[in-house]
Structure formats: C-alpha cells, structure tokens
Amino acid sequence: MRLTRPRLALTGAVTVLALAGCGSGSDGxxxxxxxATGSLEHLAAEVKCEPNMQTDADEIRQALCDVDDGKFVLATFATDRGQREWLNGAKDYGGYYLVGRKWVAVGEERTVTALQGTLGxxxxxGSEHMNPGGSHNKGGHDGGDHHG
Known part of the structure; x- marks a missing residue:
C-alpha cells in the first residue's frame, strides 16, 4: 500500500498523540x-463548598466559597471565549487561577493548589504589576492598606 503525504502526516500526528498520552485521561x-466539568454547583460540591452566589447571569455565574484550605471565587462561563476574556482582565489584579473548561477558581496559592488536587x-x-514583588500573589499584605 502506498502512503500519500497527507495520509503519512495524519498517521504521524496520531502516533505522536498516542505517545504523548493525549486524550487518555491520565495525569501523566x-x-x-x-x-472536572459541570455546573458551578457541581464543581462546588466536588470540593465540599456551599457556594455563596454573587453573579448569576447567562454568560457568567460566580460564587464565593470557603473551604478548609481557604476562601476562593468560583466562576463558570457560557463560552470558552467569555472565560478567556474574563481571565485576561482578571489576571491584571494578581492572584492564582485554577483553570478548567469553562470554569475558573481564584484564590491564594495554597488554596488553589489544594483545589487542583480535586478539580484538576x-x-x-496573575500579574505582579499591581504590587511589585508579588505580595498579592503570595497572600501577604505587608505594610499599607491599598484596598478601597
């Protein structure tokens, strides 16, 4: 059987994906x-949070959660594009973001790292430009109060 270039390229791509474990569901x-996937309520239940709804709109649903590892914001989005636009704007304020398909959890590093163990x-x-040195990202607020 003679392989054409497009078929050879496709075969090569499939082989690379198989070797990389793409789509296998493994964590490497x-x-x-x-x-994880699902509604805001489903994701909150996965991490044993009773969500305190802040925004309940067609394009975004957002709630505050408080778990043993700390407080965080959980947001779900109607579209991937809406999620990326929100994330690009939000990251200007620093912080740590756990990103899944059409959802984001935002909080301190230790909180978001703990959530990743359950939600993947x-x-x-986020950006450090709001507070050079990254104290926003480390959860520390040494010195002055800049809220408000």
Whole structure:
C-alpha cells in the first residue's frame, strides 16, 4: 500500500498523540486528576463548598466559597471565549487561577493548589504589576492598606 503525504502526516500526528498520552485521561504521573466539568454547583460540591452566589447571569455565574484550605471565587462561563476574556482582565489584579473548561477558581496559592488536587485544571498566575514583588500573589499584605 502506498502512503500519500497527507495520509503519512495524519498517521504521524496520531502516533505522536498516542505517545504523548493525549486524550487518555491520565495525569501523566503529575498527581493531578483529570479536569472536572459541570455546573458551578457541581464543581462546588466536588470540593465540599456551599457556594455563596454573587453573579448569576447567562454568560457568567460566580460564587464565593470557603473551604478548609481557604476562601476562593468560583466562576463558570457560557463560552470558552467569555472565560478567556474574563481571565485576561482578571489576571491584571494578581492572584492564582485554577483553570478548567469553562470554569475558573481564584484564590491564594495554597488554596488553589489544594483545589487542583480535586478539580484538576491548569494553574495560571496573575500579574505582579499591581504590587511589585508579588505580595498579592503570595497572600501577604505587608505594610499599607491599598484596598478601597
């Protein structure tokens, strides 16, 4: 059987994906579970949080959660684009973001790291420009009060 270039390229891509473990549902040995999906209430239940709803709109639903590892904001989005736009704007304020498909959890590093052990997802860090040195990102607020 003679393989054409497009078929050869497709075969090569499939082989690379198989070797990389793409789509296998495994965590690659990182200890991070497969990324959770579902409604805001479902995700909150996974981490044993009773969500305190702050925004309940068609494009975004957002709640405050308080768990043993700390407080965080949990947001779900109607679209991937809406999620990315929100995340791009929010990250200007520092903090740590656990990102899943159409959801984000925002909080201190230790809180978000603990959530990742249950919800999976990818960790992203916000900008430090609001507070050089990253004290926003470390949860420390040494010195002056800049809230408000």
């Amino acid at each position: 040995g990182s200890g991070v579970p497969a990324t 997802g990818t960790m992203e860090e």
